[in-house]
Amino acid sequence: MENFQYYTPTKVVFGRGVENQTGALVKEQGCRKVLVHYGSRSAEKSGLLDRICRSLDEAGIEYVRLGGVVPNPRLSLVYEGIELCRREGVDFILAVGGGSVIDSAKAIGYGAADEGDVWDFYEKKREAESCLPVGVVLTIAAAGSEMSNSSVITNEKGWLKRGYNNDCSRAKFAVMDPELTMTLPKYQTASGCVDIMMHTMERYFNQSENMELTDGISEYLIRTVMKNARILMDEPGHYDARAEVMWAGSLSHNGLTGCGTDGGDWASHQLEHELGGMFDVAHGAGLAAVWGSWARYVAGERPERFARFAVNVMEVPAGDDDLETAFRGIRAMEEFCRSIGMPVCIRDMGIDLTEEQMAELAEKCSHFGKRTIGCVRKLTKEDMYQIYKNARG
Amino acid sequence: MENFQYYTPTKVVFGRGVENQTGALVKEQGCRKVLVHYGSRSAEKSGLLDRICRSLDEAGIEYVRLGGVVPNPRLSLVYEGIELCRREGVDFILAVGGGSVIDSAKAIGYGAADEGDVWDFYEKKREAESCLPVGVVLTIAAAGSEMSNSSVITNEKGWLKRGYNNDCSRAKFAVMDPELTMTLPKYQTASGCVDIMMHTMERYFNQSENMELTDGISEYLIRTVMKNARILMDEPGHYDARAEVMWAGSLSHNGLTGCGTDGGDWASHQLEHELGGMFDVAHGAGLAAVWGSWARYVAGERPERFARFAVNVMEVPAGDDDLETAFRGIRAMEEFCRSIGMPVCIRDMGIDLTEEQMAELAEKCSHFGKRTIGCVRKLTKEDMYQIYKNARG
Numbered sequence: 121m122e123n124f125q126y127y128t129p130t131k132v133v134f135g136r137g138v139e140n141q142t143g144a145l146v147k148e149q150g151c152r153k154v155l156v157h158y159g160s161r162s163a164e165k166s167g168l169l170d171r172i173c174r175s176l177d178e179a180g181i182e183y184v185r186l187g188g189v190v191p192n193p194r195l196s197l198v199y200e201g202i203e204l205c206r207r208e209g210v211d212f213i214l215a216v217g218g219g220s221v222i223d224s225a226k227a228i229g230y231g232a233a234d235e236g237d238v239w240d241f242y243e244k245k246r247e248a249e250s251c252l253p254v255g256v257v258l259t260i261a262a263a264g265s266e267m268s269n270s271s272v273i274t275n276e277k278g279w280l281k282r283g284y285n286n287d288c289s290r291a292k293f294a295v296m297d298p299e300l301t302m303t304l305p306k307y308q309t310a311s312g313c314v315d316i317m318m319h320t321m322e323r324y325f326n327q328s329e330n331m332e333l334t335d336g337i338s339e340y341l342i343r344t345v346m347k348n349a350r351i352l353m354d355e356p357g358h359y360d361a362r363a364e365v366m367w368a369g370s371l372s373h374n375g376l377t378g379c380g381t382d383g384g385d386w387a388s389h390q391l392e393h394e395l396g397g398m399f400d401v402a403h404g405a406g407l408a409a410v411w412g413s414w415a416r417y418v419a420g421e422r423p424e425r426f427a428r429f430a431v432n433v434m435e436v437p438a439g440d441d442d443l444e445t446a447f448r449g450i451r452a453m454e455e456f457c458r459s460i461g462m463p464v465c466i467r468d469m470g471i472d473l474t475e476e477q478m479a480e481l482a483e484k485c486s487h488f489g490k491r492t493i494g495c496v497r498k499l500t501k502e503d504m505y506q507i508y509k510n511a512r513g
Numbered sequence: 514m515e516n517f518q519y520y521t522p523t524k525v526v527f528g529r530g531v532e533n534q535t536g537a538l539v540k541e542q543g544c545r546k547v548l549v550h551y552g553s554r555s556a557e558k559s560g561l562l563d564r565i566c567r568s569l570d571e572a573g574i575e576y577v578r579l580g581g582v583v584p585n586p587r588l589s590l591v592y593e594g595i596e597l598c599r600r601e602g603v604d605f606i607l608a609v610g611g612g613s614v615i616d617s618a619k620a621i622g623y624g625a626a627d628e629g630d631v632w633d634f635y636e637k638k639r640e641a642e643s644c645l646p647v648g649v650v651l652t653i654a655a656a657g658s659e660m661s662n663s664s665v666i667t668n669e670k671g672w673l674k675r676g677y678n679n680d681c682s683r684a685k686f687a688v689m690d691p692e693l694t695m696t697l698p699k700y701q702t703a704s705g706c707v708d709i710m711m712h713t714m715e716r717y718f719n720q721s722e723n724m725e726l727t728d729g730i731s732e733y734l735i736r737t738v739m740k741n742a743r744i745l746m747d748e749p750g751h752y753d754a755r756a757e758v759m760w761a762g763s764l765s766h767n768g769l770t771g772c773g774t775d776g777g778d779w780a781s782h783q784l785e786h787e788l789g790g791m792f793d794v795a796h797g798a799g800l801a802a803v804w805g806s807w808a809r810y811v812a813g814e815r816p817e818r819f820a821r822f823a824v825n826v827m828e829v830p831a832g833d834d835d836l837e838t839a840f841r842g843i844r845a846m847e848e849f850c851r852s853i854g855m856p857v858c859i860r861d862m863g864i865d866l867t868e869e870q871m872a873e874l875a876e877k878c879s880h881f882g883k884r885t886i887g888c889v890r891k892l893t894k895e896d897m898y899q900i901y902k903n904a905r906g
């Protein structure tokens with residue numbers, strides 16, 4: 121078992137109607153002027169944004185609004201948000217949305233608290249020393265950004281998608297009403313479920329000894345998401361299923377499922393980030409499209425771990441040896457993904473990768489040959505190319 | 514599923530040798546003068562206290578020491594600590610020990626930040642508005658106080674044992690080195706394991722609908738503690754088993770295993786608190802001594818819940834109906850307790866309760882007939898008397 125830190129200071133307020141507590145929660149933080157940050161017009165149309173603003177009004181909190189966040193959130197809007205915060209004397213950023221909005225809010229928070237270029241942090245040139253306080257009203261269960269320390273931003277110059285993790289950006293509070301996620305389209309719901317599962321799977325597949333309690337929590341969490349994802353394909357308005365998925369989304373990425381391990385592999389995420397940067401695919405779908413290829417490529421390095429996953433999570437019968445069981449589990453996961461309308465290869469997303477594109481993805485993902493990714497097997501640029509190729513379909 | 518809040522701001526630093534980071538962690542809090550609070554001489558004799566003080570010295574932190582905390586920590590020492598904090602200008606309280614020391618530290622923290630009598634909070638006369646920051650170096654895995662918002666203090670006047678919960682007392686950090694628990698006597702280790710299990714069981718047995726993910730985590734957590742408790746009876750120096758139990762202790766009482774429920778029953782804790790106040794028994798042992806009696810008394814109110822516990826946690830085969838399964842589960846839990854040297858009735862602890870004592874316990878536990886306890890079944894003073902009587906043995 122590895123030494124670990126676990127730090128999840130975010131106050132979660134979970135359940136029906138809790139978004140009406142937003143104003144009071146901001147007030148509790150002692151802040152006076154809020155940037156309300158959001159994405160699509162659905163938050164405006166549904167009346168959610170009005171309810172949030174009313175709640176801020178009632179608490180006597182001033183605010184300015186900045187919408188327009190898109191999936192794979194853009195650096196240009198982050199710069200705009202930083203400028204707006206400075207101009208308006210904003211001291212709190214409220215993200216109303218899913219992972220993209222929260223990640224954009226964190227980036228604005230880093231930038232507004234710093235003199236230099238916020239992209240430096242994402243390029244790993246410097247460490248952020250502080251971040252404006254961020255709060256969340258969650259409308260999509262997927263990224264887990266509401267309790268995590270991570271933020272992923274896409275720089276339009278070169279379409280580079282980069283992540284940055286720092287505890288100072290962890291949200292002060294997360295308002296989580298499962299009812300807000302009921303209107304999500306089926307594809308986005310499914311993609312969110314895969315994203316949630318993958319945050320635990322990335323940690324589960326590692327190169328360290330493990331912690332039994334962490335393993336048990338992880339396995340149950342993934343099974344719970346699968347079960348409830350299936351329910352939501354038929355009954356998108358099923359409150360309890362939405363709630364199980366939403367809470368799993370937070371626990372899956374707040375650090376709990378990594379305690380006592382080396383932190384996990386994360387290669388699938390890196391591989392997907394480049395895909396997302398190049399093609400703007402839904403993150404969870406992109407993960408589903410590359411995971412099987414990655415898993416087959418590396419399973420031989422830790423067949424016993426993949427076999428445990430196959431039996432305890434995918435509930436397949438054990439084969440003659442661990443590697444056979446491992447491959448059964450990978451197939452079963454792909455079948456699950458298909459069953460909820462998720463891709464299991466890149467072509468399933470309507471993308472026909474060219475040789476040049478695969479080479480470019482591998483170049484970017486390896487930072488032009490300067491880094492390896494993953495820990496189950498350390499993947500070089502050549503390995504990445506091969507995994508993209510096997511995932512092409 | 515019920516609405517819930519989840520708030521666990523404590524930074525956990527877990528693993529071998531992490532106690533040497535204590536000074537740096539206090540410094541991170543921006544504090545200058547620490548009250549080092551501890552219990553028995555074992556912390557002094559083992560050299561742990563010296564290591565902690567060295568770590569504070571290295572970080573340039575001043576400190577004063579206050580030892581002498583006993584199990585079922587006393588109000589008189591709390592008053593002494595408050596006085597000491599005021600006299601010395603202490604701005605941080607470091608608890609080096611287990612639940613009793615941490616609870617005492619929290620009480621000192623409340624008192625030092627308040628003008629009035631700290632016992633008011635425990636008598637529920639007032640709510641605390643703040644608490645001096647508390648940090649923990651954990652040496653006993655049991656109470657979960659290192660991540661919880663609760664504190665239990667015994668007032669020697671009348672031997673009243675009272676708990677008070679408030680988020681402002683949650684520890685800023687918890688330093689958790691499983692090696693520090695290796696020298697605990699077998700009885701105390703077993704008692705700690707029961708305490709840990711009970712923090713989840715108190716939440717698990719409730720009167721609400723439940724959250725699947727919470728149930729799964731809870732069931733796995735209890736099974737993990739049972740498995741590792743058995744290991745520790747033979748191999749007290751088994752690092753991984755110590756670590757599993759230690760981490761389970763924190764997760765069991767930080768709120769995680771209550772998410773989405775009504776908060777749980779807690780009658781066994783109330784019944785035990787009075788026993789502990791009167792006889793100074795080890796808390797976990799006292800819980801083991803009353804739980805079976807409580808469970809049999811109330812199982813008929815929620816047989817399906819007790820049956821699920823029997824099958825999923827105690828792994829007994831289902832009987833002809835839920836109630837039969839429920840009773841099998843209760844028996845299996847008692848067998849487990851016996852197997853690790855824990856009592857299953859009050860006589861097992863060498864206490865031969867008189868009629869008068871049972872009546873007095875029920876009087877005190879019901880606050881002289883003014884309150885009921887529990888939610889699976891709301892217990893009156895008469896119910897409490899009957900449960901003590903059935904638990905007498």
